[in-house]
Structures are given as structure tokens and as C-alpha cells.
Amino acid sequence: MRKVNPLWLLMLAQIGLILYGFYRLTLTRLNVRWFEVVWVVLGPVILMSFFGIYTYYNIKNAYKEPSEVRTSDRCPVCGAFVYSHLNTITEIYLDGKYMYFDSFKDMLKFIKDMDFYISYRKLNIKDKNIKSIYTKDFQTKQWIDGKKAFYVSINDDIYAFSSLESAKDFAALNNVHEIKTFDKLLT
Template identity: 35%
Template sequence: MKLSIKSVPARPKPGTGIYPKIMLGLFLLFSINISYGDEPTVTIKKTDRCPVCGMFVYKYPKWVAQIMFTDGSYYFYDGAKDMFKHIFDTAKYTPGKAAENIKDIYVTDYYEVELIDAKSAFYVLGSDVLGPMGHELLPFKDREAAQEFLEDHKGKSIIRFQEVTPAVIESLDRRT
């Protein structure tokens, strides 16, 4: 494109020249958080261990859960059950950290094998499917998939994130 000198005003009005527009553009560019998908990109190393049970998480990609803290630190789990144990007793498993400082929480959808937001997931309890640590909460991104799984695998109920309590988690550990 050819630019003619005549098309550019000799003295622009304050705030109307190219400099403020460039600054506004740079401000917008650096202040917008760009996301390329709903699920985070996760790289699990062979050395990543669940802070609750100590298992190497990379061995169980279908069960991975993750918590991210506001300070940028994050932890992986070999299932939603251990992730909830960490949430309920954060200081025990990660001294110096508090549940109030949790930024994001993810679980792996059982059918899709992709990370989903843990707070919007549907969890099946009491099924005949065991996770790496035994009886487990099975996460799904929608109620229909959870209901199908419940019927196919003798599940007892479907609950939401806010309904998971320490008593629910303890009941999973007591099942035989």
C-alpha cells in the first residue's frame, strides 16, 4: 500500500495521532489472556507424583486430575478422589499452601479422556470400575454421559463438585 504525505495531517489533534493508537493496541495485546481451548495443555513428567499417595501420575493418564494455585504451582493426582483429599486438607499435603489459593481444578472425563473443569463435572459414585487407588469418583462433562455410565456400570448416584464432602471420600476408601 502506498502512503501519500497528503493523507496524514500535519499536526494531529492531541490523542488522535498514531502514537496513542499504537499504545492502545499494545495495551490490549498484553492485557488479554488468549486461550486456545477450554482444556489446559498438560505435560506430565515421569517424575510427577501425587502429593496424597505418592504414586507416579504418568502411569494413569485416564485418571489424571490437576490443581493449579494462584502462585503458579500445580499438582497432579492419580484420580479425583486424591485430588479432593488434597482440597479438604491442603496444608497436610502441601505445607504452606491453602485451599483459598487454588486457582483452577481439573479432572479427566472418563469417556473423552480429556481434562475438564472439575467444578462443572458430574461424578458417578459406587460403580464397578476401579481407579488406581480403588473405588473412585468417575468424572464426566455432562449428565447424559454420567447417566449412561451409571447404568452400564452399576453406579449408585451422580453428584456435583459442591456435593463432594470428606465423608463421601472416606466412604470410597471404606468400600471393599
């Protein structure tokens, strides 16, 4: 069952009270109390503030899908143009901005030492809460959720796979014995 946002319930209650107030003021004109007049006047203002809060909340906390990489996008860790690394590109959505990395390894460096890279690259980031992480599956070249992927580390790079089976096959071909998850890579 779909979860209902409590702000919608507040907005529906507000609309009901405003309609009731208009009914009392316009149709009955009998025994109108002062708080009903205030409610009808302030009701729309309060309702609009609920809509504003709801919109801000949804924009700020949206789970973003991967976006298109531009040729001008650069990795904030090493400064490389990410468009030439389409097999290993990684993307995070942070503080309303998409940030691209030429490899998953650089994205891990950024997460582990975020304050340094934000000040070093002079990035305008206030909210350091990462909303989404996407990376490319090394075999299919499709965007996958970086937190659910399986990773194989070979030489000096990390390759992502959407399924454990494909990660095991790739690891066996390259004589690697360990497959890691996102949480293991962060430690």
C-alpha cells in the same frame, strides 16, 4: 460485552496526563506550573507501577489451562507417579504451580486437608486459593473443567464426565444410582 479492567482506565488517564504535561513543557513554555513539572517527571514512574501491578495481578490470578503431565510428576497425597493413571488424572493450579493427582479422590483429600499435605510433603505453597481444577473425562480422555463435571463413584474411585448423559449411562451400566457434582463431593 467484554469487561474492562479498571487498571487499564487508570493507565490510559495517566498516559493522557503525561502527554499533556509534555505538551505544556515543550511547546508552550508559558505559565508552566510546578505540579506540571512534577507530573511529567513522576508520571512515567507511576505509569510503570500501574503496568507492574497489572502484570502481577494477571499472572497471579490467571485462569490456567491444563498443562502436559511429565513422567516425573507425583501425587502429593499418595506419592504415586501420575503418568500411569492417565484415565483418572486430576490437576489443580495452586500458587503458581501445577499439582497432579492420580485420582479425583486424592485431589478431594488434598483440598479437605490441605494444611496437612502441604506440611507433610514439604510443599512451598503460600496462597491456598485454587485457581483452576481439571480432570480427565473417563470416556473421551479429554481435559474438562473439574468444577463443571459430573461424577460417578464406583467401589473406591470417582470417575468424571463432561456431560450428564454420559455420566447417567456409565452409572446405569455399573448399577450406581447417584451422580454428584463438584460441590456435592466437597461436602
